[in-house]
Amino acid sequence: MPSPKRFIAGAVCPRCAEMDKIKMHTTDEGNQVRECVACGFSDAVSEQKEPQVPELETRVNKRTNTDDHTVQQVVFFKAGQED
Ligand SMILES: [Zn+2]
DSSP, rough: OOOOOOOOOBBBTTOOOBOOOEEEEEEETTTEEETTTTOOOOEEOOSOOTTSSOOOOHHHHHHHTTHHOOOOOOOOOOOOOOO
């Protein structure tokens, strides 16, 4: 069931950077669509629990294992240090 369009308080338009111009509604298909009344920007938002939270890039995902293999195992022997 479509929900009535409502403005999102504090939302900033990604295109024109106007605040409080974004309104959001849900389509019949259940997609959330946000629209900017200032510049006409519209964006379909996939179903998310928290649409305001940007997706974070984690270091784990970006890290490559090649760094680990480039570490050379160099062992320094302390020769002649006997008492
Ligand atoms: Zn806008």
